[in-house]
Amino acid sequence: MIGGLVGQQMEEPVAPLALVLGQPYQDAPTDLYIPPDALEVFLDAFEGPLDLLLYLIRRQNLDIFNIPIAQITHQYIAYIEMMDSLRLELAAEYLVMAALLAEIKSGMLLPRPQDSEEEEEDPRAFLIRKLQEYEAIKKVAGQIDLLPRQERDTFNVMVDVSALSVARPLPEVQIKDILLAFQDVLKRVEQLTHHQITKEPLSVRERMAAILEKLDGSDSLAFAALFTRSEGKNGVVVSFLAVLELSKEGIIDILQLEPYAELSVRVRTAS
């Protein structure tokens, strides 16, 4: 199913590509009638350089064991260059593969030193093994996708036991489990540089929830009503930060109906 799907996806972008590849192309194909993002879709259709290479080989009904290295290298590199000229972001792995292909091609042109003691592996064998292994995995992955699976092909039987009044013990949780889980989340987030969690003190987050709760059910509240004298200076600061944060996140609006009038706060609703 997967194979068929990908095949379909590739139909459209492939036709013009083959056209370009059919004749040596010179410049960035400005008159290309498929927009660059279609090529991006094309690129997305591949799971990596091995996948692309397999596709190029299979498209011509070639045998993995008998790849015309020069021809395939040309096609692959032309493809990479086109991607590059369209300034599409290309994963480094694609370039590594281009380098490997070029190396194999050049290696085949040179005579091998007869006296090389070290049994260096033929780079073709290396590539063929990788292609074979990847193709085998790709095939079984497709077959796994077809296996009857829960929630799609089979469903668990849900029989009610509530009438038996049997108590189901709730899972026990230690606070440490939660902290550990959050520590993991933070570590993961740190690895993704683009995602920055701002670190407001917890008291502020808690107060934000409390203020929303207070606002729930009332149209609006006087700004002053959100502060409790008995909490002292720290409490006021926490409340103030919470109000600012809620406003920043677009959850509440702070309103002043006329100059010098008292500020009021209300939950933002669809205008």
Place this chain on the structure above:
Amino acid sequence: MQTKHIVEAILFAADRPMSVRQIQQVFPELEQPALHEIQAAIDAISTDYLHRPVGLKLLASGYRFQVREGLAYWVSRLFAEKPGRYSRALLETIAIIAYRQPVTRGEIEDIRGVAVSSGIIQTLLEREWVRVIGHKDVPGRPALYSTTRQFLDYFNLSSLSELPAMEELVNIDFSHTHQPPLQQEKSERPQTDQSEADTLKAAESKTE
């Protein structure tokens, strides 16, 4: 395919009582059997299960397969055997709600980088550890979740600020401490070494 066959499958797969009308709605529009036909199927199924340990029961909101009453003794032993445990995903979700409240499901998913199933939110709501305190004014008006008093009570916290601050949390090494890293050690629940060891193992195996 026979109507009766399909109705039986629907009743077994449903996680809620199903009225005759609701069963009809499950069929695609052009294939819906008449209500009396569905009722006839239900009656026939009821008869089929008369002598089995599960049977169709008519509740206020519809029909549902139930385990028969005389079997409570064994079924309760089934549940006692394994009290269950919460998934990693659930723990992360409750942690994010505690630290980032008020927060929407979408925001939780953003932080986790993985989808949050409705089952998790449902479990947390049912356990009354989180609740909806409002809706965010963005398309879809997603619910804003926060933790509850019950959540604090369960963990013997008087306020969220007793949890370690985020900056500290990153640097706490749980593998060397056997005490929860709270300012005050308040927990009265026994902490077995076994469960701690498991937690740590899980934590270790996850961190690379």
Place this chain on the structure above:
Amino acid sequence: MQTKHIVEAILFAADRPMSVRQIQQVFPELEQPALHEIQAAIDAISTDYLHRPVGLKLLASGYRFQVREGLAYWVSRLFAEKPGRYSRALLETIAIIAYRQPVTRGEIEDIRGVAVSSGIIQTLLEREWVRVIGHKDVPGRPALYSTTRQFLDYFNLSSLSELPAMEELVNIDFSHTHQPPLQQEKSERPQTDQSEADTLKAAESKTE
């Protein structure tokens, strides 16, 4: 009460697959039927449901009542959420873990030729389809992943051997041919240990 009757109730009430041994444990100590007796009950129940839309299925972690295949067209309409579709990247990753386990992330990347996103590993760990069973003794001590029973359960398999067979990899020896064009040289030799070791070496050098 008849053993078969109780076993059937337990299987219906359980929210997880139950092994013969687990079913036995549900009985009070002094009343536990022998394992073969429970197995006989299971077989009899299986037969009883042969022509019903639900039936007993043997999964990796035990027996479970399921709505039979073929009814998904109707039953899936009960649920608002569409069943998850899995990306090729995820399927290829789980396939590599299943067929090459235990395997490190670096080795997975080596086979696929591209980086594996943390989201995929995270999703697989979370679904409990894979777990970390140790760390490879190479620099960085990368985690070794293997698949779980839950993975097999989800795909309705009772053991890894039921997974589709993978094509055997053929080794090619170029060392004696200096002619660039390779003629049909398919050897039927299965992958030798040596080449496996090479793959691993290549993988190792890639990680970190």
